[in-house]
Amino acid sequence: MPETRRADDLGSAPARSQGPLVLIAALVTVVLWASAFIGIRGAGPHYDPGALALLRMAVGSVALGVIALRHGIRLPAKRHWWLIVVWGVGWFCVYNLALNAAERTLDAGTAAMVVNLAPLMVVIFSGLFLREGFPKPLVIGAPIAFLGVVLIGMNSSTSAGPDITGLLLALLAAVMYAGCTLVQKHLLSAGTDATTLTWFGALAGTVALLPWAGSLIGALQTAPLDATLWVVYLGIFPTAIAFTTWAYVLQRSTAGQTSATTYVVPAVAILMSWAILGEVPTPLMFLGGALCLLGVLVTRLRWGRRT
Secondary structure (H helix, E strand, O other): OOOOOOHHHHHOHHHHOOOHHHHHHHHHHHHHHHHHHHHHHHHOOOOOHHHHHHHHHHHHHHHHHHHHHHHOOOOOOHHHHHHHHHHHHHHHHHHHHHHHHHHHHOOHHHHHHHHOOHHHHHHHHHHHHOOOOOOHHHHHHHHHHHHHHHHHHHHHOOOOOOOHHHHHHHHHHHHHHHHHHHHHHHHHHOOOOHHHHHHHHHHHHHHHOHHHHHHHHHHHHHOOHHHHHHHHHHHHHHHHHHHHHHHHHHHHOOHHHHHHHOOHHHHHHHHHHHHHHOOOOOHHHHHHHHHHHHHHHHHOOOOOOOO
16 A cells, blocks of 8 residues: 655544544554464574564565565655665664563563553653644553553562563563654654665664674574474564564654554454464453454544544
8 A cells, every 4th residue: 555745634634533444444553463462472582582573584685675666665855764774773773682581571461551651651752742732532541551551560470579680571562663763753753765765774673683693693593493493583574563463553654643543452462362372351351352442443543623
């Protein structure tokens, strides 16, 4: 689906945010990002955080390059190059390293609970710095969805208690998530091509991960094939495809509304884990998932929003 770059398209983002293509793109992003938790679990025991991130981003960069070439590369303005590099390193290098490392000491529910502080951060800071305001649906729906994530996290926390280092790493991932979403929205609003931006950012993140090349070579020699295939999957689907659809949605909606949509991820991850890994959800997890869905539904409503 071709993306347009006219100024009037960018200016009409709120009006387009409910369009069917945008909703489909958001759904693709949510499902693929949810599947990443399963992929990281499958590959994590055989790849350290740096090696996993490097292989994922190397595969993802190649796939994004193919997407960018088919779409048509449009070079960004020179004044934006440094910000694109900073954004790419933060989103595709630091975020991946922090999340991969956090999930080594935290259970998935606790990690998801901390990382999902990010959409709330985006709602606040996009309202303050991007002048998106604080629409009632977003202010009401985002906390409801986060409460659902908290219930999921409480249910899956281990009796030994959370690891402080893991919590700090998950918090770093949340900060990177929120900050990079705001920077990406700024770059897209300035007219930067979404597909080219995603590809260049991925390349910057891959280069920043090269210090883990030695660890990756060793892991490739010892890891079983299924673990390596999980990382390849992470590079193609949750990275290349999902970040492309994420940029598509972010360009046509507000940063707060787009990030709030990702609260559906924990709910979808529960269902996928049930179907693929045979991990049966508890009633509390079902309740948390339902609150996630309800909260996101509220954020998508329009209650007499001013234009």
